Amino acid sequence: MQKLILFDFDGVIIDSFPTAFWTQQLMCPDVTEDQYRILFEGNIFNTAQSYLAGTAHSELCRHDIDFWEQYIPKLKQEGRLVAGMDKVIRTLAQNHDLIIVSSGQTLFIENFLVDHHLMDCFKHVMGNDVHKSKEEKIKMVFTKYGTDASQCVFITDTLGDVREATKMNVGAIGVTWGFHEAERLAKGDPFRLVETPALLPASIADYFSSLIQSEG
Numbered sequence: 001m002q003k004l005i006l007f008d009f010d011g012v013i014i015d016s017f018p019t020a021f022w023t024q025q026l027m028c029p030d031v032t033e034d035q036y037r038i039l040f041e042g043n044i045f046n047t048a049q050s051y052l053a054g055t056a057h058s059e060l061c062r063h064d065i066d067f068w069e070q071y072i073p074k075l076k077q078e079g080r081l082v083a084g085m086d087k088v089i090r091t092l093a094q095n096h097d098l099i100i101v102s103s104g105q106t107l108f109i110e111n112f113l114v115d116h117h118l119m120d121c122f123k124h125v126m127g128n129d130v131h132k133s134k135e136e137k138i139k140m141v142f143t144k145y146g147t148d149a150s151q152c153v154f155i156t157d158t159l160g161d162v163r164e165a166t167k168m169n170v171g172a173i174g175v176t177w178g179f180h181e182a183e184r185l186a187k188g189d190p191f192r193l194v195e196t197p198a199l200l201p202a203s204i205a206d207y208f209s210s211l212i213q214s215e216g
Contacts, residue, residue, distance in 0.1 A: 002097050004152045009102035009109050011157035011178025014079045023071040029060045040158040040179050045132040084197040093121035100125040101137050134164040153207050162188030
């Protein structure tokens with residue numbers, strides 16, 4: 001059975017935190033960088049309103065602004081591929097099926113991958129229009145590809161994603177160049193934390209080898 005690598009997009013493949021934080025500040029001028037990062041300790045669609053209401057919301061907040069209407073155009077201008085990810089993605093795609101599982105918008109992700117000649121490396125792109133829960137999207141992957149948790153690993157930069165993957169018994173590898181730093185990611189007990197894209201292929205190989213050893 002082909003091994004599947006599930007990739008988060010924002011913060012992992014595209015350097016998008018500055019743009020995302022800028023957009024959130026446009027809506028809530030009093031929000032701090034740490035408050036914004038805290039939103040991603042769970043599913044962003046569940047945490048945003050409840051957390052911000054008790055911390056950063058004030059009379060200065062612009063509830064008439066749509067996050068995505070501001071974020072996507074600016075990200076098109078500012079978003080950059082994380083250095084080295086293109087080579088890593090192409091290497092991994094030679095022996096694995098790669099799938100994007102993201103809270104972002106599918107169309108933007110697909111267009112970005114096409115622009116960087118990476119779309120052919122991915123079997124499927126699942127954004128927030130597919131489902132807002134990454135747990136549910138992982139279930140969809142199991143069904144669509146006739147696989148299970150033992151054949152999958154999730155590459156992500158947020159504690160919330162690690163937690164959602166864990167609920168589905170999918171191991172996670174945390175990357176430290178995105179939305180969350182190593183200390184925060186470690187709270188979810190991922191299989192490994194990596195500091196550069198070049199370390200991903202070996203870490204993924206080690207993860208799947210560890211499963212084989214545990215079964216033996």
